Structures are given as structure tokens and as C-alpha cells.
Amino acid sequence: MLRAELRGAGPIAVDADLAVERGRCLALAGPSGAGKTSVLRAIAGLARPREGSVACGEAVWLDTRRGIDLAPDRRRVGMVFQDHALFDHMSAWRNVAYPLIDVPKAHRRERAVELLERLGVGDRADAPPAELSGGERQRVALARALARDPDVLLLDEPLASLDARTRTHAAALLAATLRDADVPAVLVTHDFAEAAQLADEVAVLAGGMIVQRGTAGELAARPASAFVADFTGAVVLTGTADGTTIHIDGGGEVTVAEPASGPVAITLHPWDVTLDAPAAAATGSARNRLPARVASVTAVGSRVRVGLDAAQPLVAEVTPEAVAALGLAPGREVAAVFKASALRVVAR
Amino acid sequence: MTERLFPYAVAAATAVAVAFLALPVVAIFTHSSPGRLVSALGDASARDALRLSLETAAIAVAIVVLVGTPAAWLLATRRFPGRTLVITLVELPLVLPPAVAGLALLVAFGPDGLVGGGLEDAGIVLPLHTAAVVVALVFVAAPFHLRQAQAAFASLDPGPLEASRTLGAGPARTFLRVAVPAARGGLVTGAALALARALGEFGATLMFAGSLRGVTRTASLAIYDRFGTDIDGALALSAVLVAAAAALLVTVRLVGERRAAR
Numbered sequence: 001m002l003r004a005e006l007r008g009a010g011p012i013a014v015d016a017d018l019a020v021e022r023g024r025c026l027a028l029a030g031p032s033g034a035g036k037t038s039v040l041r042a043i044a045g046l047a048r049p050r051e052g053s054v055a056c057g058e059a060v061w062l063d064t065r066r067g068i069d070l071a072p073d074r075r076r077v078g079m080v081f082q083d084h085a086l087f088d089h090m091s092a093w094r095n096v097a098y099p100l101i102d103v104p105k106a107h108r109r110e111r112a113v114e115l116l117e118r119l120g121v122g123d124r125a126d127a128p129p130a131e132l133s134g135g136e137r138q139r140v141a142l143a144r145a146l147a148r149d150p151d152v153l154l155l156d157e158p159l160a161s162l163d164a165r166t167r168t169h170a171a172a173l174l175a176a177t178l179r180d181a182d183v184p185a186v187l188v189t190h191d192f193a194e195a196a197q198l199a200d201e202v203a204v205l206a207g208g209m210i211v212q213r214g215t216a217g218e219l220a221a222r223p224a225s226a227f228v229a230d231f232t233g234a235v236v237l238t239g240t241a242d243g244t245t246i247h248i249d250g251g252g253e254v255t256v257a258e259p260a261s262g263p264v265a266i267t268l269h270p271w272d273v274t275l276d277a278p279a280a281a282a283t284g285s286a287r288n289r290l291p292a293r294v295a296s297v298t299a300v301g302s303r304v305r306v307g308l309d310a311a312q313p314l315v316a317e318v319t320p321e322a323v324a325a326l327g328l329a330p331g332r333e334v335a336a337v338f339k340a341s342a343l344r345v346v347a348r
Numbered sequence: 349m350t351e352r353l354f355p356y357a358v359a360a361a362t363a364v365a366v367a368f369l370a371l372p373v374v375a376i377f378t379h380s381s382p383g384r385l386v387s388a389l390g391d392a393s394a395r396d397a398l399r400l401s402l403e404t405a406a407i408a409v410a411i412v413v414l415v416g417t418p419a420a421w422l423l424a425t426r427r428f429p430g431r432t433l434v435i436t437l438v439e440l441p442l443v444l445p446p447a448v449a450g451l452a453l454l455v456a457f458g459p460d461g462l463v464g465g466g467l468e469d470a471g472i473v474l475p476l477h478t479a480a481v482v483v484a485l486v487f488v489a490a491p492f493h494l495r496q497a498q499a500a501f502a503s504l505d506p507g508p509l510e511a512s513r514t515l516g517a518g519p520a521r522t523f524l525r526v527a528v529p530a531a532r533g534g535l536v537t538g539a540a541l542a543l544a545r546a547l548g549e550f551g552a553t554l555m556f557a558g559s560l561r562g563v564t565r566t567a568s569l570a571i572y573d574r575f576g577t578d579i580d581g582a583l584a585l586s587a588v589l590v591a592a593a594a595a596l597l598v599t600v601r602l603v604g605e606r607r608a609a610r
Binding site: 044045046071072073075076077078079081083084085086087088089090098099101144145147148154 | 505507508510511512513514515516517518525526529530532
């Protein structure tokens with residue numbers, strides 16, 4: 001269990017309280033300048049908040065009232081930096097072996113290579129960071145953070161420096177690693193879809209404050225403000241894939257364009273979701289229809305965001321005309337309609 | 349008209365500059381025959397002077413690197429009141445005329461100097477001893493290394509340094525295992541420049557340490573000592589110093605290129 005209460009950390013006026021259970025991942029999401037990284041650095045001890053406390057399990061790392069402020073090296077954190085911050089003058093395995101000072105010298109390489117193998121880059125153990133691809137660098141950085149056997153994992157935009165193709169794969173690997181690590185994890189990202197994919201819970205930060213906290217689905221379906229509604233952007237549904245059919249967790253089925261298997265997350269944009277009267281007949285085989293109940297109706301600019309309660313929360317973005325035509329108001333039964341081709345499937 | 353002549357003007361200026369700067373160096377090797385240069389080096393006093401130069405310069409640079417590198421790290425990474433003043437003070441010897449430097453050392457560490465009396469009571473007498481040469485060399489050469497090392501440390505990416513701390517390494521291990529290796533290019537350049545300055549040092553050594561054969565008479569002092577009486581001997585020592593300086597320059601250049609290639 002990680003608990004942090006922070007006031008005024010770093011250059012941004014942070015005011016954030018957070019608690020993360022073992023084995024859970026909290027995403028701090030928000031636009032740049034929202035104070036996400038400041039919170040992460042304060043937990044790691046790289047920045048000192050004006051006031052606050054950080055505790056991990058029984059260990060108190062920071063308590064300004066009691067004058068406790070442990071140096072970063074005395075806090076058992078595993079941190080993955082945005083640009084990975086590898087030691088360029090050391091080979092990949094030496095990077096991973098860096099925190100292994102308690103391991104006898106003769107066994108360090110073995111242990112480091114083992115960690116690299118677990119992340120699928122065992123064959124790159126002797127390569128200097130300059131010769132690694134972006135995806136490989138990310139894995140080495142992750143292996144190095146895990147090598148310390150941390151009590152908390154801190155990830156600063158771990159996927160931001162990767163290209164789109166590498167990212168899907170890296171995200172799946174990261175999700176699996178977080179599951180295996182069984183420690184509290186805090187992930188910083190400016191991308192809501194990434195937060196939804198990797199984290200159990202998302203805290204949206206703006207101006208150093210947590211403006212809303214919940215599962216990605218809850219935030220998308222019931223944004224507390226237009227800011228959160230705008231930030232959430234995409235809708236995320238989790239389920240299990242069987243070819244082009246996805247069994248949505250909580251009930252219902254949707255058809256996707258690309259076949260997949262196993263646990264997946266599907267994302268779609270609210271503007272790809274249209275609303276229909278529940279009784280209307282299905283039009284075309286490529287269209288998915290999910291029964292839903294309107295939870296909220298929020299005007300965002302010239303469009304209207306409609307939060308929906310279904311098997312999993314959904315969001316549709318429609319025109320004011322459609323709201324009027326369907327008489328959309330909280331509690332109204334509708335059908336959410338979207339094309340198979342509008343869905344993006346990612347392994348979970 | 350101007351446009352047409354410009355390429356020729358540039359070429360002519362370059363030719364004049366290269367000729368003027370290279371000619372005296374070439375002259376050292378052509379003024380007398382190579383055989384006479386080599387035989388002049390066989391002279392015991394010449395070898396004494398060269399040995400003394402190399403020894404004192406090596407010791408001075410070792411002191412400069414060992415003390416100067418951590419000091420440069422602190423100056424580059426910490427912000428404290430009076431920091432600019434401290435940096436100016438440690439860089440001052442860089443622009444001090446050598447005669448002034450020698451006099452300053454004498455009134456500081458000499459028998460009647462600021463701390464010289466205390467040193468004398470402790471049994472340490474510097475002037476006319478080899479240790480005085482080392483003191484003079486450290487004084488004039490240290491700023492070269494301090495400047496380079498400071499710049500190298502200041503330009504380090506803070507990411508790996510912070511990563512080191514989050515990986516359980518304290519400030520000392522972070523400095524030795526991450527900062528120094530990452531800044532090694534700048535540190536080598538700084539040490540090479542300090543060594544070049546130490547090998548060429550003349551004025552401060554002469555005024556502070558004197559010119560005793562085998563004790564304080566370094567190669568530069570020996571050249572001055574014999575150029576009135578033994579021009580071949582002076583030239584032979586000069587040739588050796590030119591070769592050493594050229595080797596250092598090439599080292600700095602190569603290190604710089606390797607850094608640029610990364």
C-alpha cells in the first residue's frame with residue numbers, strides 16, 4: 001500500500017492525495033504541466049514537496065511534520081524514466097546489474113540476464129544502450145527498475161518515446177509485468193487511452209490537483225467536468241476475444257474487424273458511437289448494437305457528450321439535434337450503435 | 349569586384365596565418381642537424397631537466413584531477429550564495445600574468461608569506477625545493493581542468509544521475525559510477541590541457557621555486573638557462589616539448605571527435 005499526500009511539489013503547485021493497493025496500478029493522467037511528473041518525483045524523493053507525507057507499507061519515506069525525508073536511494077522505488085535514462089557507458093546487462101550491490105559479483109550477470117530474458121531482451125545483454133531500439137531500451141529500463149526488487153513501481157510516460165508499432169507490444173508487456181510485480185504502481189501519462197489500458201484506476205490531474213478519480217470507464221461515462229470529458233477522449237471496453245467476436249465483460253458481444261484471442265481491451269471514439277431507439281431494427285451486419293441507459297448529457301462545444309450505462313460504461317458524442325430527436329435525458333433507454341471498423345483491439 | 353577577390357583574400361589570409369604560426373615550430377627542428385639535437389639530449393643536465401618536468405607535471409596533474417574533479421562536480425551541480433565569486437576566484441590564475449602568479453605564491457607560501465611561516469614551523473620549506481615546482485604547476489594548471497570538468501558535469505543529462513539515486517546508489521556512488529564515466533571526455537580534455545600548461549610553465553616556477561639544477565630547473569627553465577651559451581641544447585629540449593605538446597593536442601582532438609561521434 002502506497003500513500004502519498006503532497007502539497008506544493010516542485011515547480012507546480014501540486015495538491016494531491018493518493019493511495020494505491022498492492023498489485024494495483026494508478027494512472028496519473030492529464031495534459032502536460034498538470035503536475036503528474038512532480039507527484040512521481042516527490043514519491044521517489046527526487047523533489048521535495050513543501051508539505052506532505054509518503055508512506056509505503058510500514059515505511060515512512062517522507063513526513064514534513066515529523067522532519068522525515070529519506071534520500072531517493074533509501075526509498076525502495078523502481079522508477080522508469082520517460083527517456084529511460086539508461087547509463088550509456090554500460091552494456092544492457094550492467095545497467096540492470098547496477099542496483100544489484102547485495103548480489104555477489106559472480107552472480108550479478110546471471111541475475112541481470114535472467115531479468116532481461118523475462119522481458120524478452122536476453123540476447124541484447126551485451127549491447128550498449130546506443131545500439132538498442134526504442135522498445136529494447138524501454139525493456140532494459142524496466143528490467144533495471146525491477147532489479148532492485150522495489151516496493152513501488154513508478155512509470156513516467158513509459159510508452160511516450162516509442163513509435164506506434166512498438167507501443168502496442170510494449171503496452172502488453174508492461175501490463176503483464178505490472179501484474180507479476182505485485183506492488184503498488186503509479187503510472188504517469190498524457191494519453192487517456194494508455195491510462196485506460198494499463199491502469200486499474202485513473203486519476204485525472206489538472207493544475208496540480210486530482211480533479212476526478214475512478215476506473216477509465218467511469219471517467220469516460222460520468223465525467224465530473226467538461227475538462228475530464230474532453231480529456232478522456234476514447235471509450236475503453238474490456239472483454240475476451242474469440243476471433244472477430246469479443247465477449248464484453250459483464251455481458252454482450254461486439255464484432256471487430258481484426259481477429260484476436262484472449263483478454264483484450266477495445267477502444268472506440270465517442271464520435272463513432274451513434275444512438276438509436278432501443279426497438280429499432282439492426283441495420284447492416286457490420287454494426288454493433290448494445291442496449292444502454294443514458295447516465296449523463298454534457299454539452300462540449302458544439303457537440304453533446306452522452307454518458308451511457310451498459311454492461312460497461314460507454315460514451316457517445318452526438319449532435320444537439322440528435323439529443324432533441326431522441327429526447328435524450330438521464331434514465332432513457334437507447335441502443336449504442338457503432339461499426340466494427342471503428343474499434344481498436346489491444347491485448348491486455 | 350569584392351565578390352571576385354574574396355576567395356583569394358580568404359586563401360591568402362589562411363596561408364599567412366599557417367605560415368606564421370608553423371614557421372617558428374619548424375625552425376626548432378631545422379636550425380641545427382638532427383644528430384646534434386639527439387647528442388644534446390645525451391647531456392645529463394638536459395635529461396635531469398626533462399625528467400623533472402615530466403615528474404612535477406605528472407604529480408601536479410594528478411593532484412589537480414583528484415582534488416579538482418570533485419570540486420568541479422560541486423560547483424557544477426550545487427547552487428549556493430557566492431557561487432559565482434568562488435568560480436571566478438578559482439579561474440583567476442588562468443588570466444594572471446605568470447610573474448604575478450610567482451610573486452603571489454611567494455608572498456603566500458614563501459618563508460615570510462601569509463601561511464609560509466606556519467608551514468616553516470611545521471618543517472615544510474617550499475622555495476628552492478621540488479615541491480615548490482609542483483605547487484606552482486598546480487596553481488597555474490588547475491583552472492584549466494576545473495573549467496573543463498565543470499562544463500562537462502553541467503552538461504550531463506540529469507536523467508541517469510537521478511536514475512542512479514532511485515536505483516539505491518548514494519551521491520558518492522552516483523558520482524563515481526555515473527557522473528565521472530559520463531563526463532570522461534571533458535575530464536580527459538581538462539587533464540590534457542592542464543598537463544600541457546604544466547609542461548610549459550615558466551614564470552611562476554622561476555619566481556617561486558627558483559632554478560636549481562635537478563631540483564627546480566624544469567625543461568622550460570633549462571631552455572632559458574642555456575639559450576645564451578648552448579643553442580643546440582636549448583633547441584633539443586624545445587623539440588621534445590613541441591613533440592609532447594603536439595601529442596597532447598592530438599589527444600584532446602581525438603577525444604573531442606569520439607565524443608562528437610557518439
